[in-house]
Amino acid sequence: MPYIVATLAVAKSEALLCDSFWDKVSKVGCCFIWNGEMRSSEPVFSYKGRKVTVRQAMWEKTYGLVPHGKFVRQSCSSSRCINPDHLFITTKREEVKKLTGLGRRPGVSLFERLDGYTSPEPNTGCWLWVGATSDKGYAQIGLHGKTVKAAHVNYERFKGLIPPNMVVRHTCDVRMCVNPDHLILGTQLDNIQDMIKRERHRFWSGELSPNSSLTNNDVQKIRSLYATGNFTQCEIGSIFNVASSTIGRIVRHNTWREDNARKNEICKARASQ
Numbered sequence: 001m002p003y004i005v006a007t008l009a010v011a012k013s014e015a016l017l018c019d020s021f022w023d024k025v026s027k028v029g030c031c032f033i034w035n036g037e038m039r040s041s042e043p044v045f046s047y048k049g050r051k052v053t054v055r056q057a058m059w060e061k062t063y064g065l066v067p068h069g070k071f072v073r074q075s076c077s078s079s080r081c082i083n084p085d086h087l088f089i090t091t092k093r094e095e096v097k098k099l100t101g102l103g104r105r106p107g108v109s110l111f112e113r114l115d116g117y118t119s120p121e122p123n124t125g126c127w128l129w130v131g132a133t134s135d136k137g138y139a140q141i142g143l144h145g146k147t148v149k150a151a152h153v154n155y156e157r158f159k160g161l162i163p164p165n166m167v168v169r170h171t172c173d174v175r176m177c178v179n180p181d182h183l184i185l186g187t188q189l190d191n192i193q194d195m196i197k198r199e200r201h202r203f204w205s206g207e208l209s210p211n212s213s214l215t216n217n218d219v220q221k222i223r224s225l226y227a228t229g230n231f232t233q234c235e236i237g238s239i240f241n242v243a244s245s246t247i248g249r250i251v252r253h254n255t256w257r258e259d260n261a262r263k264n265e266i267c268k269a270r271a272s273q
Helices: 002-017 054-062 092-097 110-116 150-158 188-198 216-228 233-240 244-251 258-271
Strands: 025-028 031-034 042-047 050-053 071-074 087-090 118-120 127-129 140-143 146-149 167-170 183-186
Touching (some): 042 054, 050 054, 054 087, 110 140, 110 150, 146 150, 150 167, 183 188, 216 233, 233 244
Antiparallel strands (some): 025 031, 042 050, 071 087, 167 183
């Protein structure tokens, strides 16, 4: 067990030193905002086949190991802040007891909550959201017991109701932006065409995805090595610095399928038209 703990600590420490980690961090006011992957409102980072919890990594890099049974939370209003000065250790029981936040205090209007979670960015004109976000990075706010997109609320606040079968699109392509001047209406088809033209991350698969550390040639080599019967999935994973489960999905053709490659080519052709 101590070896496993030490190994995880090393992985977290190394993750904070790599350039790809800090490329996903932007400074908004005194917060360090995480622009990478979120899982259940928790910032996470993929490093050498592991999912590193960003706040815990930042805490342990700055202050030391997090005690068993406790976890790291942020003291500011931004669910994406990873500034170690804004972090503290707590327990599940303590979190349940607390009912903090603008959204749960009586006497605070919806618009006051929206403005309280908004931080204007002078260079781009974006109104960056520092409150809760979805796993896909969209600004969220509680309304009548439900969670809704803050950009939709701000659009209707300044521009009027959103008609049925229409979606709100970002002209700035910043999902955390709630500036109504950067929001326009469109159809779902318009939204898909935006994704193709702007080559958004989640749209592409295979080596076109920025989250991928492999290329098409790597995948061919992986399948060839496995077909020889001389290498296990773990051994191949060590060669290409990915998890054995990733190798398993590749050799079973669950990922990196030929039809996805053809879809990528079609999308690229449409985008160039």
